[in-house]
Amino acid sequence: MPPRDPTVSRRLLLLGAAGAGGAAVLARLPGRSAAAQVQVLPAVLEAEPRSEPAVLAGAEPDKATSVHELVISGGRVLDPETGFDDEAQVGIDGGTITAIGKDGLEGRSTIDAAGLVVAPGFIDLLSYEPNPYGVWFKVADGVTTTMGMHGLNDEAGPFFERWGNDPPPVNYGGAFDHPFARSQLGLGVSEAASRGQIRELRAQAERGLAEGWAGIDIEPEYTPGATTEELTAMGAAAAAGGVTLYAHGRYSDDTPPGTNAETLAELLGIARATGTPLHVEHITSTGGTFTMAASLRTLERARASGMDVTACMYPYDFWATYLGSTRFADGWQERFRISYDDLLVPGTGERLTESSFERERRRNTLVAAMAIPEADVVAGLQSPFVLIGSDAVLEEGDNNHPRGAGCFCRVLGRYVRERKVLSLRDALAKMTIFPAQRLAVGASAFTRKGRLQVGADADVTVFDPDTVADRATIDDPSRQSVGVQWVLVGGQAVKTPDGLQRDVRPGQPIRRG
Numbered sequence: 001m002p003p004r005d006p007t008v009s010r011r012l013l014l015l016g017a018a019g020a021g022g023a024a025v026l027a028r029l030p031g032r033s034a035a036a037q038v039q040v041l042p043a044v045l046e047a048e049p050r051s052e053p054a055v056l057a058g059a060e061p062d063k064a065t066s067v068h069e070l071v072i073s074g075g076r077v078l079d080p081e082t083g084f085d086d087e088a089q090v091g092i093d094g095g096t097i098t099a100i101g102k103d104g105l106e107g108r109s110t111i112d113a114a115g116l117v118v119a120p121g122f123i124d125l126l127s128y129e130p131n132p133y134g135v136w137f138k139v140a141d142g143v144t145t146t147m148g149m150h151g152l153n154d155e156a157g158p159f160f161e162r163w164g165n166d167p168p169p170v171n172y173g174g175a176f177d178h179p180f181a182r183s184q185l186g187l188g189v190s191e192a193a194s195r196g197q198i199r200e201l202r203a204q205a206e207r208g209l210a211e212g213w214a215g216i217d218i219e220p221e222y223t224p225g226a227t228t229e230e231l232t233a234m235g236a237a238a239a240a241g242g243v244t245l246y247a248h249g250r251y252s253d254d255t256p257p258g259t260n261a262e263t264l265a266e267l268l269g270i271a272r273a274t275g276t277p278l279h280v281e282h283i284t285s286t287g288g289t290f291t292m293a294a295s296l297r298t299l300e301r302a303r304a305s306g307m308d309v310t311a312c313m314y315p316y317d318f319w320a321t322y323l324g325s326t327r328f329a330d331g332w333q334e335r336f337r338i339s340y341d342d343l344l345v346p347g348t349g350e351r352l353t354e355s356s357f358e359r360e361r362r363r364n365t366l367v368a369a370m371a372i373p374e375a376d377v378v379a380g381l382q383s384p385f386v387l388i389g390s391d392a393v394l395e396e397g398d399n400n401h402p403r404g405a406g407c408f409c410r411v412l413g414r415y416v417r418e419r420k421v422l423s424l425r426d427a428l429a430k431m432t433i434f435p436a437q438r439l440a441v442g443a444s445a446f447t448r449k450g451r452l453q454v455g456a457d458a459d460v461t462v463f464d465p466d467t468v469a470d471r472a473t474i475d476d477p478s479r480q481s482v483g484v485q486w487v488l489v490g491g492q493a494v495k496t497p498d499g500l501q502r503d504v505r506p507g508q509p510i511r512r513g
Contacts, residue, residue, distance in 0.1 A: 049083025053100035056448065059455020062091065062098035068107040069093045070491060075113025075462060079120070079452040080429035090118060092458040095490035100454055111486055113462050117424070120432040120450050121459030121489065122408045125149050125439055126281060126312055126389025129159075130168035130507065134394035136500050137405040139169055140480035141470075144459035144489045145449060146170050147439060147510065149246045150281055150391060151177025151217030156208050160509050169494040169501075171459070173443065173510035175215035175246055176208035178234055179223045189326070190225040202233045209241040212511035214443040215279075216243060220250035220266075221286065224326055228266055235274035243442030243512060244277040244308075245270070249287045252327065253335040263287045264298050268307070277308035277441050282391050284376050285319035287311075290337070292376040296383050303385065310438050312389035313380040315410050317372045318474070320346065320392075320401035323357070324364035336371040343367045347398020349475045366399045368474045381411070381421050381430075387438065388431045394478060402477040406470025409481035413469030424465065445510045458491035 055061055062068075068091035077088040077100065091099035091107065099105055121144025128148045130138075138146055152159060152174040163172055179189070181204045185197055193201065205216050216238045220226050238245040249263035264280070264287055271278040280287050280299070288295040288311075302309045321327050333339055343352040345360065346368055352360065360367065380386045388411055392404035403410075408431055415421040436450025448457045461484060468483030487495035492506040 049085060051084070051086070053077070053084050053088065054079065054082045054451075054453040056451070056453050056455030059453075061454050062093070066106065068098065068105060070109045070111070071105045071107030072111045072113050072118055072460070072462065072486075073105070075116045075118035077118045077452055078425065078428060080425050081433040081451055082453070083425065084452070085425065090452065090460070092460075092488070092491045095458050095492075097452065097454055097456050097458050097460075100452070111462065113486075115464065116462050116485055117465050118452065119428050119461050119463070120452050120456070121145065121461045121487065122431045123147070123435040123439070123446075123450055124390050124407070124431075125387065125435040126314075126391045128152065128393045129154075129174075130163065130170055130172045131393060131395065132166075132168070133396045134404055135168045135170060136502065137394050137472075137478070137480060138390075139487050139495050139500060140484060141406060141408045142461040142463060142481070142484045142487060143408060144170055144461065144487060145510070146172055146393070147214065147435075148172075148174030149215050149217060149244075149279070149389075149439075150248065151175050151180065151219065151246070152213075153177055153180040156211035156213045156511075160212055160511065163507075164509060167505045168507040169505045170489055170507045171449075171510055172507055173212070173214050175217040176205045176213045178205070178216065178218045178226070178231075181205070182223055182226070188225065189223050192225045192227055193230050198230050198233050201230065202237050205234060205237040206241065209237070209243060209512050212509070212513075214243060214439060214510065214512045215246050216241075217246045217248070217281075219248040221248055221252060222326060224250070228270065231266070232270050232273055235270040235276040239274045239276040241442070241512070244279050244438065245274075246279045246281055248281045252286045252289055254290045255331075255335045260287050260289065260291045260295050261298070264295060268298070268302050268309070271302075271307060271309065278310075279438060280309070280311040282313055282319075282389065283311040283386065284313040284372050284380050288376060288380070289372060290376070292373075292379040296379065296386075299385065308441070310385050310387060310434070311380075311383075312387040312435075313377070314388070314390055314392075314403045314407050315377055315381065315415060316401075316403055317374050317377055318368045318370045318401075319372060320366055320368040322364045322366050323361040328361070336369060338369060338371050342370040344370070344474050346400055346402070346474050346477050366401070368401060378415075378421055381415055381427075384426075385434075386430070387434045389435070398477055400477040402470070402472030402474060402479075405472035405477060405479060406481050409463075409468050409483060410470035412463070412465070413483070417465065417468070439510075442512050443510050444513065458488055460486070460488040462486035462488075
């Protein structure tokens with residue numbers, strides 16, 4: 001293989017494009033592998049909220065410990081899965097929640113959470129490498145686990161070795177990146193793979209799963225040469241490996257040829273043919289833009305038929321990508337209903353013109369495009385099977401989408417508190433229990449995450465519901481969110497009211513299995 005450079009591979013892939021031209025049910029699919037016989041995500045919460053805290057299967061409430069290592073007291077404890085929502089104490093020992101009670105818990109250390117919400121730690125299923133700059137903005141945004149399910153431009157072995165030797169503050173893992181694997185075979189983004197290359201790509205995906213990747217990512221918009229046959233091979237590998245196929249679809253608008261409807265038809269066809277669970281990445285910008293109601297109905301029908309299908313989104317009315325990508329092929333103004341002055345260079349305040357567009361395109365600059373209708377954002381947030389995923393992690397310098405810093409707190413501040421688009425419980429479900437359920441298909445570690453229950457991992461986010469908000473903007477994308485007071489990862493505080501605890505890095509790898 002050619003030398004691997006994970007820090008630039010995705011950027012080069014995008015640059016090369018311009019040059020190259022619900023209730024839980026069991027899916028019983030005849031003729032599918034045993035790996036495909038998986039449980040469809042509920043995407044609905046218990047109808048009757050529990051009045052008592054839950055205990056995970058196999059766990060026992062700790063009745064022997066008189067003094068816990070840590071007790072969180074006085075807060076509004078909210079477990080989205082069960083609906084438990086009451087003032088309570090949370091006892092933590094050895095990285096695990098060992099007790100939840102109304103009173104009487106004692107701890108060697110305590111956190112006073114009066115007036116605050118105590119929630120499961122937020123799970124960002126659509127992040128990237130937990131680099132030492134960007135990961136701390138995630139922590140300030142309440143995130144305790146980052147999963148690079150949009151694909152990581154590396155092989156699993158080196159990835160886990162690197163971060164095992166230099167642990168981040170959050171838990172981490174990711175997915176096999178199909179575009180990266182294609183580039184390693186020397187395939188151009190618009191070049192079709194041969195039958196032999198398709199077999200090699202599948203073999204690479206299977207090796208990646210064996211080494212720890214928790215899913216497989218495909219991105220036909222950025223690899224337009226990848227045929228449905230090639231993508232189906234990736235779906236077959238996902239089904240055989242018992243993981244989910246994560247998909248950035250082929251088209252991102254409603255202008256023929258190449259529409260959102262065609263995008264979803266291709267992805268659902270792959271899922272039906274192989275039996276793989278399917279997750280549609282950032283549907284507000286790919287697969288749903290301008291057609292969100294119809295796109296959601298398409299996925300709803302698939303789910304009603306017994307298919308395991310989910311989607312995710314970030315809560316912004318603009319997307320961002322590199323100017324060298326296929327998204328900016330000829331006709332982009334018509335497809336996305338925007339012009340040059342709807343493109344902004346993050347961190348500069350600059351709006352592009354026709355001449356500056358060409359200049360920045362040669363540099364493959366990342367730009368924000370004001371091209372997502374606010375109505376699509378609201379529809380996604382109100383859909384029960386659309387999760388929250390940032391699709392970003394900040395890199396040094398300001399050429400970033402602000403979603404890398406403010407995605408989760410923006411949901412809580414703008415859309416829960418201010419606009420009342422959805423309830424607090426529903427919002428938290430989209431960033432805790434639902435991503436945990438999605439990711440548990442492939443990574444059993446998530447059966448203990450996304451929950452505030454006895455026996456669950458002590459990944460906890462404590463925030464002020466009256467002040468939580470995002471602060472990052474296109475002009476200033478590197479601003480930390482506010483209102484998150486405490487972030488615990490494995491019971492260790494990586495953020496306190498005094499700030500980020502940069503010397504505390506308890507993050508653990510999360511591998512398939």
